[in-house]
Amino acid sequence: xxxxxxxxxxxxxxxxxxxxxxxxxxxxxxxxxxxxxxxxxxxxxxxxxxxxxxxxxxxxxxxxxxxxxxxxxxxxxxxxxxxxxxxxxxxxxxxxxxxxxxxxxxxxxxxxxxxxxxxxxxxxxxxxxxxxxxxxxxxxxxxxxxxxxxxxxxxxxxxxxxxxxxxxxxxxxxxxxxxxxxxxxxxxxxxxxxxxxxxxxxxxxxxxxxxxxxxxxxxxxxxxxxxxxxxxxxxxxxxxxxxxxxxxxxxxxxxxxxxxxxxxxxx
Numbered sequence: 226x227x228x229x230x231x232x233x234x235x236x237x238x239x240x241x242x243x244x245x246x247x248x249x250x251x252x253x254x255x256x257x258x259x260x261x262x263x264x265x266x267x268x269x270x271x272x273x274x275x276x277x278x279x280x281x282x283x284x285x286x287x288x289x290x291x292x293x294x295x296x297x298x299x300x301x302x303x304x305x306x307x308x309x310x311x312x313x314x315x316x317x318x319x320x321x322x323x324x325x326x327x328x329x330x331x332x333x334x335x336x337x338x339x340x341x342x343x344x345x346x347x348x349x350x351x352x353x354x355x356x357x358x359x360x361x362x363x364x365x366x367x368x369x370x371x372x373x374x375x376x377x378x379x380x381x382x383x384x385x386x387x388x389x390x391x392x393x394x395x396x397x398x399x400x401x402x403x404x405x406x407x408x409x410x411x412x413x414x415x416x417x418x419x420x421x422x423x424x425x426x427x428x429x430x431x432x433x434x435x436x437x438x439x440x441x442x443x444x445x446x447x448x449x450x451x452x453x454x455x456x457x458x459x460x461x462x463x464x465x466x467x468x469x470x471x472x473x474x475x476x477x478x479x480x481x482x483x484x485x486x487x488x489x490x491x492x
Contacts, residue, residue, distance in 0.1 A: 261290045275473040277308040298331035299344045306348045307474050324348040339379035346371040346388045362410045383434030390426035393418045437471040438464050438478045461486045
């Protein structure tokens with residue numbers, strides 16, 4: 226066999242191998258582009274079905290294909306923030322810590338967008354639930370700053386108004402000890418917090434997102450604490466009656482609303 230024929234024969238033998246190698250190199254790149262969309266869609270479906278573990282897994286996979294993707298970071302942080310509500314102990318703490326990490330990444334990637342700031346404020350708010358008075362007060366400063374930034378960029382995000390309402394509730398209701406801690410941690414109790422501002426913010430959140438169950442629940446809880454029984458009953462009944470489509474935690478929120486309704490004085 227001539228040298229030329231031997232070369233041709235080797236090329237024919239190598240051709241399938243070269244094709245397989247090229248496919249192996251190109252295939253993952255094409256798959257990655259598909260995987261981002263597919264993983265996001267899987268995450269949305271899982272979230273709509275209130276399967277937060279599966280939603281977290283899908284959004285994490287989407288983030289692996291496109292690191293720094295802002296929408297994915299926000300979705301993943303929100304899911305982790307809500308998933309932590311269903312957990313306890315160190316598992317809950319770690320999940321909420323991850324929510325904060327991903328929200329911070331989103332803020333760094335897109336500081337001019339409102340959604341990352343809202344997402345971070347919410348994640349910090351839930352993280353604060355696991356902290357002592359000193360750490361909780363320190364976090365309250367950042368929560369307020371992130372909420373203010375979000376509302377400055379886009380004043381029509383109901384969840385941002387909800388966070389602002391809760392901030393007003395918590396700060397205006399500080400105990401004497403907590404006020405002393407605020408003096409040492411923050412240089413004083415944050416100014417501007419009041420029940421009047423809390424109510425205004427709750428009403429704004431509801432006006433923007435009337436079907437968001439947690440707005441109704443927390444406003445109803447606030448009204449109950451203010452001894453405004455009839456108003457509280459109205460909001461809590463609305464929370465129970467709304468379709469459970471505004472959050473994966475809606476069934477939990479509605480169960481809380483029913484418990485609060487049962488504790489209200491009878492008409």
